[in-house]
Amino acid sequence: MKLLFLGTGTSVGVPMVGCRCPVCTSDNPRNHRARASVLIRRGGARILIDTTPEFRVQALRFGIDRVDAVLFTHTHADHIFGFDDLRAFTMLNGRPVPVYGTPDTLAQIRNIFSYVFRPVEQPGGSKPEVEVHEVNGRFDAAGLTFTPVPVLHGRLPVTGYRVGGLAYVTDVSHIPDESMELLRGLDVLVLGALRFRPHPTHMNIEQALAVVEELKPRRAYFTHISHEVEHEAANQLLPPHVRLAHDGLEVSVEEEG
Ligand SMILES: [Zn+2]
Ligand SMILES: [Zn+2]
Ligand SMILES: [Zn+2]
Incomplete structure (x- = not known):
């Protein structure tokens, strides 16, 4: 199984519009971060987590030509505003794209992208076609079995996902004990870690390191x-076993933790 980081930046992206700080003006491409998203590949299957505002650009940059399932973590704009660009995959796949999220997340997507869920208004009017799957516990998508991992982003519930030896958990400030148990024995843990200073709704690097220390995955990558x-x-x-992820980083992951 392969994990490809399509974006590793926080909600405003890096560089931040109008900012002249050393990171925003850096020549190092690893300091350029699109909004956070990953693609999981196993055999021919492609599973996308979140559709960022840069999803179309990410799909072009990384040559993504099919998407078999989309998993949503939550509905903040930086995680869903590329939803309409699933249109390309409706056409490429020749069928609706299966999308997965908790009942709350899907209800908010239906509200924010209401036009997608209304009947076609006129011939030739194009919009993404999706097949909606509510996540209420373990589920199969594109031939893989996923375990949702409920976490908190300030007070907002967010869904992380575990598949085999991989877990992707971003936009998190607290991981409840029951969810920590779902994250043991991992090969690769991807964890949101915003910056060094504390933040009310995201872990900082020190807090993320404490989680890594507790869970002891073989490797951990920080994102967002x-x-x-x-x-x-x-x-x-x-x-050494903990690294910042960067856009375009691809990691092989053990099927079992
Ligand atoms: Zn975010
Ligand atoms: Zn900056
Ligand atoms: Zn968020």
């Missing part, structure tokens, strides 16, 4: 990173 974090300098401060 702000412009306050310079890639190379921050990596030097981290233990």
Whole structure:
């Protein structure tokens, strides 16, 4: 199973519009971060987590030509505003794209993208066609079995996902004990870690490191990173099995943890 990071930036992206800080003006491409999303590949199957505002650009950059399932973590704009660009995959797949999320997440997507769920208004009017699947516990998608991992993003419930030895958990400030149990024995843990300073709705790097220390995955990658974090300098401060992810990073993951 392969994990490809399509984006590793916080909600405003890095560089941040109008910012002239050393990270936003850095020549190092690892300091350029699109909004956070990953693609899981196993055999011919492609599973996307979240559709960012940059989803179309990410799909072009990484040559994504099919999507068999889309899993949503939550409905903040930086995670869903590329939803309409699933249109391309409705056409490429020749059928509706299966999308997965908790009942609350799907209800909000139906509300925000209400036109997608209304009958076609005129011939030739194009919109994404999706097949909606409510997540209420373990589920199969595109031939893989996923376990939802409920976490908190401030007070907002967010869904992380585990598949085999991989877990993707971003936009998180607290992981309840029951969810920590779902994250044991991992090969790769991907965890949101915004910056060094504390934040009310995201873990900072110190808090994310404490979670890694507790869960002991073989490897951990941090994502959803702000412009306050310079890639190379921050990596030097981290233990060798913990790295900042960067856009375009691809990692092989054990099927079992
Ligand atoms: Zn976010
Ligand atoms: Zn900046
Ligand atoms: Zn969020």
